[in-house]
Amino acid sequence: MCLAIPARIIELEADKAVVDAMGNRFKAKTTLLPEAKLGDLVLVHAGFAISLVDEEEAKKTWQLIAEINEFMDTQNRVSG
Amino acid sequence: MLDRINKAQRDIDAACEILGRQINIMEVCGTHTVSIFRNGIRSILPSNLKLLSGPGCPVCVTGQGYIDAVLQLADRDDCLIATYGDMIRVPGKDGSLEIKQAKANIKIVLSSEDALQLAKDNPDKTVVFVAVGFETTAPATSVVVKEAAAGSVENFCILSGHKLVVPAMRALLSEKNHNINAFLCPGHVSAIIGYGAFAEIVEDFSRPCVVAGFEPVQIIEGLCEICRQLSAGKAELKSMYFAVVTEKGNIAAQQIIDECFEPVDGYWRGLGEIQKSTLKLKDKYAQFDAFRRFSISEEPSEEIKGCRCGEVLCGLIEPPECGLFGRDCTPQEPVGPCMVSSEGACAAWFKYGREKRRKL
Numbered sequence: 418m419c420l421a422i423p424a425r426i427i428e429l430e431a432d433k434a435v436v437d438a439m440g441n442r443f444k445a446k447t448t449l450l451p452e453a454k455l456g457d458l459v460l461v462h463a464g465f466a467i468s469l470v471d472e473e474e475a476k477k478t479w480q481l482i483a484e485i486n487e488f489m490d491t492q493n494r495v496s497g
Numbered sequence: 498m499l500d501r502i503n504k505a506q507r508d509i510d511a512a513c514e515i516l517g518r519q520i521n522i523m524e525v526c527g528t529h530t531v532s533i534f535r536n537g538i539r540s541i542l543p544s545n546l547k548l549l550s551g552p553g554c555p556v557c558v559t560g561q562g563y564i565d566a567v568l569q570l571a572d573r574d575d576c577l578i579a580t581y582g583d584m585i586r587v588p589g590k591d592g593s594l595e596i597k598q599a600k601a602n603i604k605i606v607l608s609s610e611d612a613l614q615l616a617k618d619n620p621d622k623t624v625v626f627v628a629v630g631f632e633t634t635a636p637a638t639s640v641v642v643k644e645a646a647a648g649s650v651e652n653f654c655i656l657s658g659h660k661l662v663v664p665a666m667r668a669l670l671s672e673k674n675h676n677i678n679a680f681l682c683p684g685h686v687s688a689i690i691g692y693g694a695f696a697e698i699v700e701d702f703s704r705p706c707v708v709a710g711f712e713p714v715q716i717i718e719g720l721c722e723i724c725r726q727l728s729a730g731k732a733e734l735k736s737m738y739f740a741v742v743t744e745k746g747n748i749a750a751q752q753i754i755d756e757c758f759e760p761v762d763g764y765w766r767g768l769g770e771i772q773k774s775t776l777k778l779k780d781k782y783a784q785f786d787a788f789r790r791f792s793i794s795e796e797p798s799e800e801i802k803g804c805r806c807g808e809v810l811c812g813l814i815e816p817p818e819c820g821l822f823g824r825d826c827t828p829q830e831p832v833g834p835c836m837v838s839s840e841g842a843c844a845a846w847f848k849y850g851r852e853k854r855r856k857l
């Protein structure tokens with residue numbers, strides 16, 4: 418549950434963003450990261466951007482998430 | 498990449514040889530636990546270096562009394578329970594949310610915003626958000642509490658079980674029989690609180706605290722830094738997760754936590770009551786506090802019979818030392834929360850513990 422997902426902000430209106438992570442698009446809020454801009458890569462945790470992140474780090478984390486998801490699928494459960 | 502791993506591994510070996518004694522490093526983050534197992538990191542470490550999985554999985558550390566309080570609310574017909582998926586299978590005195598799900602008043606949400614939306618969509622019910630997690634999720638809860646207050650969403654409330662990591666680390670080190678020489682500190686919690694938050698552990702207890710990312714190379718380099726410090730007789734604060742973690746952390750997130758919550762004494766599984774370790778809504782948000790709204794409290798409750806999660810979380814035993822592990826307790830039929838959560842130490846041991854090291 419502590420896992421944060423790197424994602425790119427592709428739409429932003431006030432603190433409501435649409436982000437893209439590994440081709441998945443979802444809503445996120447930037448309330449906790451007021452400096453976030455369109456096009457930034459951010460770490461999204463439980464629906465909120467919590468920090469900026471660089472490209473290289475994002476790629477590494479995506480890879481790890483893919484693996485953990487695989488793990489969780491085998492456990493057949495949804496994660497927060 | 499392999500060069501870096503090999504170098505760190507050589508340095509770890511050298512430092513542990515100089516040390517010549519058993520050393521134990523505790524990770525306090527469920528995602529570290531999974532990554533360590535997934536990548537077979539334990540198997541490449543020298544025999545006198547042991548990794549302990551500490552209280553880093555929010556579902557696992559949540560006290561039995563809190564789970565029972567959630568289940569009690571789930572029995573009410575006027576409530577809708579909104580919870581992160583991880584909590585759904587945790588067993589309480591009287592079943593689990595999953596078992597009660599048949600009543601259709603339990604909804605899995607991916608964010609606190611979804612919980613608030615649920616309240617707006619169901620004006621005839623009171624939505625109770627099961628607000629668990631460390632400093633990473635607490636700001637997300639704070640945002641919606643403020644939104645609910647601003648928008649007068651009166652049928653929304655939260656049951657705060659939010660926990661703070663640093664008080665738990667202090668509690669562990671204050672136990673007389675603890676065996677922790679250093680901490681590998683959590684990455685994403687540190688993104689919020691800043692690595693500076695661990696300075697008090699280094700100063701008060703002389704234990705190295707190193708923040709690392711989640712990649713195998715980052716974890717191994719973090720362990721290497723700790724071994725280097727220990728072999729030099731030092732205890733220092735260091736972050737190696739440069740891409741994400743700063744010394745001061747996310748100030749906006751810290752401010753919003755402070756605005757909504759105050760730290761109070763609270764129960765942790767295995768660790769018991771820890772001073773100022775749990776977040777309670779401030780009086781000005783009392784109407785959104787499910788504990789106060791329904792006059793319930795988190796009673797210290799007996800832990801599940803035979804389950805040794807408490808000792809696992811304190812690093813006192815490894816999961817296979819629990820008599821139920823692998824036979825009576827499996828991820829398919831978990832007995833305790835450390836097997837329920839995919840970030841739990843028991844689940845990680847079950848899945849990866851007996852596998853050979855994978856290629857890094």
Ligand code: SF4
Pocket residue numbers: 803804805806807809816819820821822823826827831832833834835836837843
């Ligand atoms: S193996 Fe199961 S019963 Fe034993 S400590 Fe872990 S979760 Fe509890």
